[in-house]
Amino acid sequence: MGDVLLIGDLKFVDPEWSSLSSEPGVSALHEYRTGSRDDFLSKLSSGTYGNIVALYRSNDSTKVTGPFDEELISKLPSSLRYICHSGAGYDNIDVAAATRRGIQVSSTPQAVDNATADTAVLCMLGALRLANVGMDILRRGRWGQEPLPTAHDPQGKVLGILGMGSIGRNFAAKARAFGMTIQYHNRSRLAPEAEEGARYVSFEELLRTSDVLSLNLNLSKATEHIIGKDQLAMMKKGVTIVNTARGKLMDEAALVEALNDGDRIWSVGLDVFEEEPKVHPGLIDNPRVFLLPHIGTLTFETRRAMEMLVIDNIKSALTTGKLITRVKEQDNMDGAK
Incomplete structure (x- = not known):
C-alpha cells in the first residue's frame, strides 16, 4: 500500500484521478496543484509525502516545481517507485538520476x-x-x-x-x-x-x-x-x-x-x-x-488521452509492478525495477 501524488493541474480526468483512491494498493491521494519549487522541496524535506509510491507530473507542472533534475530527485521519498509523466518529451526529468534510485519513469508517446x-x-x-x-x-x-x-x-x-x-x-x-x-x-x-x-x-x-x-x-x-x-x-x-x-x-x-x-x-x-x-x-x-506557439498536442482529444494514459500507468504500476509506457532509456540502465 502507498500514496499517490498529483503535481500540477488536470483538465480532463479529475473523476478518474479521484477514483484512484479505490484502486488496490492506494492508501491515499495527495495533490500539489500550485506552489513553488522551494515550497515543494520544503515539503519533501519535512516528510509531507513520505509514503508516496507513485506520482503524476507533466511538462506543464515544471512551472510549479521546476525540472525533475538530480537535486529534486535526490529529495524524493525512498518509498517512491514510479514517476508517471504526461508528455511524449521528458527532457525535464533526469532519467539517469531516477534510475539510480530505482524509480521507473513513464511518458505518453502513443497518445500524442x-x-x-x-x-x-x-x-x-x-x-x-x-x-x-x-x-x-x-x-x-x-x-x-x-x-x-x-x-x-x-x-x-x-x-x-x-x-x-x-x-x-x-x-x-x-x-x-x-x-x-x-x-x-x-x-x-x-x-x-x-x-x-x-x-x-x-x-x-x-x-x-x-x-x-x-x-x-x-x-x-x-x-x-x-x-x-x-x-x-x-x-x-x-x-x-x-x-x-x-x-x-x-x-x-x-x-x-x-x-x-x-x-x-x-x-x-x-x-x-x-x-x-x-x-x-x-x-x-x-x-x-x-x-506556431508549441501547439503540437493542444487538442481536446489528445490532452485527454495523455492524461488518461498517465492514470493507466499508475494503475498498472500499482497492480502489476510494471508501467505501460516506461521510457526506453531505462531498458538499458541498471537500477530500474
Missing part, C-alpha cells in the same frame, strides 16, 4: 502521435507554400496590391525524418498521401515492417539529399544542437526544415544566419523553440519562417 504528426504536416505545408507571406498580405489589406509568392508542392519531394519513432512513422504515413518519398536516420535501423518502404540512410546523406527535413527525435545531451552551423551548410539547396520536437535540437542563431545568408534554406516550419516562450527575433522577422 497523431496530433504531433498533424502539426508537422501543418508546419511543412505552411513552410513549403510560404503561407506566412500570403496571410500577412491579406491581413494588411494589401491583397491585389502586393505580389503573392509562387511556392512549392510537397508531391515528388524527398522527406527526410531524423528520429523515426512513433511520431516520425505517423508523419511519414501522412506524407505518403501527398506523394512524398520517405527516408530516415535513427541510431539504429528499424525492422523492415516498421519502415513501410522508407529508406534508411546515414545522418550526412539525410542532410544532403532531403528536400524537407523533419526533426522528430527526443532531446538529450547527445541531441542538443544536433542541427547547427555545420549541418545546415550540408543541406540540399532549397531545403525546408520542420521541427515539432524540441527547440534545442537546433541552434537557432545558426538557423537565422543560414536563412539570411542565401538561398540554401527555402523555408522553415517551427512549433518549438530554444527558449520558449521567447523566440529569436530573426525567426519572427523572417517571412519564410512559418511559426
